[in-house]
Amino acid sequence: MTKHAAFPSQDVVTAVAAPAPAGPHFSTFAPQLKGAAALDCKKHARLHVDPAATGVAVGGSWLETMKSSSPRSTTADGENGDWMVRAHPRPGLAEHRAVLFSIFFSARGEIDRWIRGSRPAGLPHLQEKHPSALAQFKEALGAAKGMKAVVFLDYDGTLSPIVADPDRAFMSDEMRDAVRRVAEQFPTAIVSGRSKDKVFEFVKLTELYYAGSHGMDIEGPAKQSNHVQANAEAVRYQAGSEFLPVIEEVYHTLTARMEPIAGAMVENNKYCLSVHFRNVQEEEWELVNEEVRSVLKEYTDLKLTHGRMVLEIRPSIKWDKGKALEFLLSSLGYAGRDDVFPIYIGDDRTDEDAFKVLRGMGQGIGILVSKFPKETAASYSLRDPAEVMEFLDKLAKSKQGDGGAATMAI
Secondary structure, three states, X not given: OOXXXXXXXXXXXXXXXXXXXXXXXXXXXXXXXXXXXXXXXXXXXXXXXXXXXXXXXXXXXXXXXXXXXXXXXXXXXXXXXXXXXXXXXXXXXXXXXXXXXXOOOOOHHHHHHHHHOOOOOOOOOHHHHOOEOOOOHHHHOHHHEOOEEXXXXXXXXXXXXXXXXXXXXXXXXXXXXXXXXXXXXXXXXXXXXOOHHHHHHHHOOOOOEEXXXXXXXXXXXXOOOOOOOOOOXXXXXXXXXXXXXXXXXXXXXXXXXXXXXXXXXXXXXXXXXXXXXXXXXXXXXXXXXXXXXXXXXXOOOEEEEEEOOEEEEEEOOOOOHHHHHHHHHHHOOOOOOOOEEEEEEEOOHHHHHHHHHHHHHOOOEEEEEOOOOXXXXXXXXXXXXXXXHHHHHHHXXXXXXXXXXXXXXX
C-alpha cells in the first residue's frame, strides 16, 4: 500500500467548501439541472453525504489533494483543466467528490458540459453565480469613495496565465499597460512567490513596489513615483536573510534529486524554493513529494507547503504575503489610517494570508482569481487574467485628485 505524506491541516484543500454566510462569498454547489433524474441516495449511504450540513469533510492523501486542487493542463479554450472531472481516474477523495456532485446532476456528461462551458442553453456558468468584481465594480468599490486606494497584485495566474514552463510565464503588453495606468493613479505593488528580480524581469515597470519570495524580499520603486515624497527613505526589507546559505544548499540537493524525474523542476526564488511538477507524469507525483520530504528531514528550520502543482520550501518564520501587505502600507504612511482602501488580487492559496489581513482590518477588498468556487477569505472574484486586466482598466479611470492625494471617485 502506498504511503502518502500529509500536509498540515491549513494546507489541505477540503473536498467541498462550507456554504458561505450572507454576503459576497462563494457558494458551495451548482444548482440542480432542470429535468435531472432523481438520484438513488441509498447507493451512496456509506459516504454519509448531507448537503444540508454546514460542510462536508472528506479525507484524502496528498496525491488526491493535488489532483483536486491543481489543474493539470490548459485546454483549447484557455481553461486550466477540469478539477472535478479529470481527478477521477482512481478511487479516493476524487471519487467521493464525484458522488457529492452527482446529487445535483443526473449524468456525467452534464458535469462535463457544466464545467467546460458548453452547458445547456439558459443555464448560468458556476462563476456567473458568484460575485464578480468586474460585473459588480461599483458595489465592490462603493466603500472606497473618497479614500486612498493601494493596489496589490499577485503575478502568476493573475497578471499572466499559468503555463507549463514557469520561465515562460510572460505577461502581455496590454496587461503591462493596464498595470502602468493603475500605478500612475495609485501606489501599486507586485507580491509574488517568485524572486524579486525574476518577477521584475517579467513586469519591467520601475514605478512599482516589488515583494518577491512570498513577501520576504521587498523593494520600493526604482524611480521617483507619484506616490512617494521626494525626501522619503527608500523602501527595502528582507526577512530571513540568515537562511540564504541553507536555501542555496537545499536548492542544489533538490536539483540533483529531481533530475531523474522527467518534467520536475526546482526554481530558486532566493528566499524560498519552488519544486514544480506540472509536467511530471501523475504516477510520479508521490515520488516528487517523497524526495522533497526526504531532503527536508535534515533541515528543521525550513517548512513545506504546496500551491498549484508546486511544492514550496520556505524558512520557518512568521512572514507571508499578509505581512508584506502590512509592511508596505506602513511604509507608505498608511498604517492605522481609516481613509485607506487596499485592493489585493491573487489566485493562489498563499494570497489567502493577505485576504485575511484585509478582513481583519475591515478595510479594502480581496479578489480571488478563479473560475471555480473554493474556500477563500476574499470578498470578490475575477475569472482569469483577462478579467483582471479589464478590472484594472476600470480602476485606473476611477480616481479623482492628483498625485499622492488621489482618491477613489466611485
